[in-house]
Amino acid sequence: MQFMFYFKEHRILLTGTPLQNNVDELFSLLNFLEPAQFPSQVAFLMEFGDLKTEAQVEKLKQVHSFCKI
Secondary structure (H helix, E strand, O other): OHHHHOOOOOOOOOOOOOOOOOHHHHHHHHHHHOOOOOOOHHHHHHHHOOOOOHHHHHHHHHHHHHOOO
16 A cells, blocks of 8 residues: 555544455554554454454454554
């Protein structure tokens, strides 16, 4: 993505479509907002899986609590 080549101190994300429980889309949004926290889709999938179990979702919630905007 070309957007990632520019340093941005602040980022805002506006989306017109809701997430459809799509892990790939969720990763893309998180990577845009917090590229240092979510640098690799492969690593994201290894750590959080397909987000279909309560344990996977809870793990992501813990990470999210550290990077709330």
